[in-house]
């Protein structure tokens with residue numbers, strides 16, 4: 479049957495009505511279809527992309543409803559999507575935040591896997607910050623946009639494999655996430671079976687990409703320099719770079735798929751991800767390695783080290799004070815490398831607090847700013863790594 483013009487108009491009206499009542503938490507098939515078909519399309523179907531309700535508001539205009547995976551969550555409103563076009567042009571995407579505020583400056587993937595922030599005049603944020611409108615120049619093919627650089631689970635697995643190969647580290651699967659994804663450890667054995675244990679964590683909070691970039695630069699600077707080997711040999715190293723693979727895969731703001739912030743589960747260990755990390759740490763201790771230091775990489779609104787209070791009765795005593803002093807010496811600038819927060823989240827079941835309370839050894843959360851220049855992230859990490867080698871060398 480061929481639809482009469484009137485019938486076509488009625489059908490169009492019905493379609494518009496359906497898309498018009500978009501509810502924040504239930505993207506219907508027809509809503510998504512309206513964005514995923516046509517000459518210019520928007521899709522959210524890759525690793526780290528959430529599944530937000532999408533409404534087409536024009537031939538090359540879309541609206542996404544940006545809501546978290548669970549209510550009452552840390553305000554880290556992540557988004558990531560592809561725009562597809564047959565020919566070059568301009569697309570417009572409105573990010574609608576019903577209960578939160580626009581936080582992340584949008585980034586676009588360029589050729590060769592490089593990323594750049596969208597120009598400032600391409601992003602218009604409403605006064606209450608509950609809406610941001612992006613104007614994006616699109617080339618034929620797909621253009622990827624993210625709240626930060628998009629680093630998929632496959633990218634992370636590739637990085638771990640390449641890094642392990644370059645540095646001679648061993649890789650092992652220490653457990654599985656709730657949805658059965660492997661959690662991988664990198665390790666470097668000490669020269670002596672009684673050597674102290676240093677633990678490095680990352681990837682607990684999915685949108686905190688500057689923490690991923692910082693962790694990678696830190697590990698590169700620490701382990702790729704042959705000159706560091708004799709110092710590094712004095713310690714047993716356990717590295718867990720990607721602790722929340724399910725949250726990363728689904729583009730979560732904060733949680734794993736158990737509805738929990740993993741960095742509030744150190745101590746209770748109710749989730750398979752944190753329980754696996756704990757078991758891996760305990761296995762090292764059973765083998766004779768006394769806990770010495772824990773570093774946990776994250777991102778927030780500034781470059782800051784959250785440390786234990788100076789006077790805390792920990793061994794090594796006043797590690798943070800001493801390490802930071804060496805960092806600042808190496809940094810050699812009028813303005814400090816990192817801010818310092820000496821009593822952040824005291825009493826909360828975070829990795830650093832649990833480590834200090836359980837083993838009387840220092841735990842430090844290393845935070846990079848959301849918008850910190852990426853070269854500065856690399857410099858900060860290289861400086862922190864150099865300072866750690868110096869500290870460990872002098873501690874021997």
Ligand SMILES: [Zn+2]
Nearest residue numbers: 683686776777
């Ligand atoms: Zn975090």
